[in-house]
Amino acid sequence: MRSMSKIGIINYGLGNIKSVENSIIYNNQECNSITNASEIFSCDKIILPGVGSFSEASKRLIDNHYFDSLKEWVENYNNKLLGICLGMQLLCNSSEESDGNNRGLAFIDEDVEKLSSPNYNILPNIGWSDVKFVNSSQNAFNGDYYFVHSYGVYCRNPYHTLAKSFYGDSEFASGITNGKNIYGFQFHPEKSHLLGLSLINWFCKL
């Protein structure tokens, strides 16, 4: 039998660490708040949360050596990485939201753009929205999740799309993946009631 996985949440001062932690505890799993990049190597699951600006988050992760460590860590496909909200955006190459450093982790070859739609312009995009998973085996997770963002990913490569949602009339990727061991959600599963908690549970059990 596989031993219980060790889950770490990267705490770089820019995330709703507590909410993510609470949702994992709800699912009867233990988790560790990671404050030093070297600690990720004792975990086989990492959650990268994040709120705030892309450049500030990227700068903090680079300055604290997370970029290099995570690059090495994800090469082992037994390790699973989940980015939430800004954490998802950081998995991509770059973001249009730049006031300075614009470098993402580049684990998924996509870029982050400002949300736009022909007949709709309310920003930030705050509230609950329908999420549809692309793979029919994940249909049970289809439903409403809580979003709070102004930027998003419109996948050039459909292979990277894990789930889809709409901003106005424009469809964006509310979930992305590298198809192997890296996942990202634009919404906040930890704040999306029972459905969101079940999605957190899915990741814990991966």
Next chain:
Amino acid sequence: MIKKRLIAVIILRDGRVVQSEKFIHNHVIHYDALHAVECFSRWDVDEIVLLNVSKENKSKAEFLKIVAHVSKTCWVPLSVGGHIDEVQYGMDLISNGADKLLLNSQFYYEPNVPNELYKNLGRQCIIASIDLKNVNNKKLVHVNRGNHCTNNTIEDWVSHCTKYGAGEFFLNNIDHDGNRQGYDLDALRKCLAVTQAPVIIFGGAFLEKHFADGIECGASAVAAANIFHYKEMATKKIKRYLNKKNFNIRIQK
């Protein structure tokens, strides 16, 4: 497409849930904040706003503890406000489980506080709470729990708050607060005309129709406090009503 939100506001004075009427908070409702949050989280509410209306600045520490406590079982977004007069306190609220911050007087007295918080957390984390009150037939923005008139109109104030980092607005009219006559739709329209940010309307909702009026008028979210404490399952009933009216809202599975 993003759905319209129903928000439950929990008003706390000295750690206890109170009723609000024209910003007077004398009536203590007999249960603690945790109980209220757990009920609302179960009853289909899309977001919870927790407000510390204590007069004393020293209530901050206890409020922080309450936020940490209730967020452990709050599975919907939690926005918190009251006495966020230092950047560090705002950051502490977030690291203790709050998802967004409401600031009101600080946009007037020390706008660098919301501005710094915006730089750290992003615009989507900062809600500008705006209180209006009629003065000689003119609606003007008031701060300091409604005690100080800034002489600003809603339009001026929305652009001021946007400049200092607001990404969402929480609009209340003190004359409507607790009066059960419905929202100040006129102020809502004026606010919507000058911002692209989502606007939450609060103050005065009592009938199901009042909530529909707010959404129809263009609010991104409709909020209430008192009614949810006194009518059992009121939130679910309102959701069902809005659903029947074909509004785009979330119905819990």
